[in-house]
Amino acid sequence: MIRIDDLGLFTRSAALGSFTAAALEADLLPGQVAAAIKRLERELDVRLFARTTRSLRLTAEGEQYLPTAHSVLEALKLGRENLRGENTPLRGALQVTAPSDLGRNVLLPWLSAFRREHPELTLRFVLSDQVADLFRDPVDVAIRYGSNEDANYVALPLAPWNRRVLVASPEYVERHGQPLTPDQLLEHPCLLYLQNGRVFDKWNLGGRTIQVSGPLFSDDADVVRRWALEGEGIACKSWLDVSADVIAGRLVVLLEDHPGNASPLSMVCPHRKQISPAVSQLYSWLREQFSRMERI
Incomplete structure (x- = not known):
């Protein structure tokens, strides 16, 4: 046996x-x-x-x-x-994986607060810009960008309204000016990083795709956001990743008349049987937090 x-x-x-x-x-x-x-x-x-x-x-x-x-x-x-029933305290371990930038700057304090509300729950938080294999890796749920059309997974929407935006620091704009059309991006240093294992250098803006280039590249998307804050160039990032910087005036949005492509955010798990009480409550918690970030 x-x-x-x-x-x-x-x-x-x-x-x-x-x-x-x-x-x-x-x-x-x-x-x-x-x-x-x-x-x-x-x-x-x-x-x-x-x-x-x-x-x-x-x-x-x-x-x-x-x-x-x-x-x-x-x-x-x-x-x-x-x-145990619905009112029983959450116990056991919950392992969550998320993209590096979103994980460090948005999810980290929210997950800490969620864990404080459920002190008997053990939380394991894994940050990586590589897509986890939920059937092989020891992960309960993944927070992912994209449409998640793979029928092998269950995707619960967290921020379906999210889009990519072009951003740069006010200091960069003061020194170099800002592009007025997508084609003018070819005259600016663009900050590049890996997306799904490939260099993200084809930016979709207002229905057009522009292949950009620049002298700085990282496999960590959070590094690209920091380079943008330091005035090193223009980044194309998820609104969720840069909203706090934009609101605080550390970054400004460029080419607002040419919106970036949709980048919905979801919580993903292999099958509905894996939506445990801990996963269900975490999903409700995160969906409420993200609803407050929707760009008007």
Whole structure:
């Protein structure tokens, strides 16, 4: 019979890429984790990991079985939460991933406040501009930009009204002037960063696409916002990322007659069964916070 604890150690070992790391997380010895994996492999009659002295990776069978293990563990977690009732305090761990800029400058204080309201909840907050694989990575929900049309995921809208805007610092505008048409962006240094693993250098403005360039590039979108604040050039950013800077006068919006493309924000999870009470309450909390940021 398959042990639930062995399933949990299997998913954590796959996520961390190490029996030792999984053991440290679970307060066990590495040998105990290795023994749990061997028991699971015996029950399934397959080899789940390819092991060497230097690496640990899932076999093809392990890759195939991992989503099933996640589903079983989530179903058990949901069953426990449903038994407790709606008024029971939130417990357990909730892991959230979000883009770097939005996470640091907008979500961080909101998530801290949410956790204070639910002191028995453990919150793990992962920031990355790389898109997480929700079926493989140890993530409960992801906060994502984009339309999220992938039928494999459930997307709950947080800020469907959000758009990209062009911004620069007042000091930059004073020194270099501001573009009056999208074509004039070719005469200005534009600040570039990665979007979904590719350089975001094609900016859609008022239905037109302009390929821009500039001497500064980062794989962290928050760095680009900071360069804009320092007067290094023009950035094309989500309104959510720069609204506080615009309201405070640290940045100004350019080419307002040529609006940027839509950039809706959603909370994404693999399936509706994973919308636990903690996820549901976090979604309601965040949706209310974002509603106050809508640009008029």
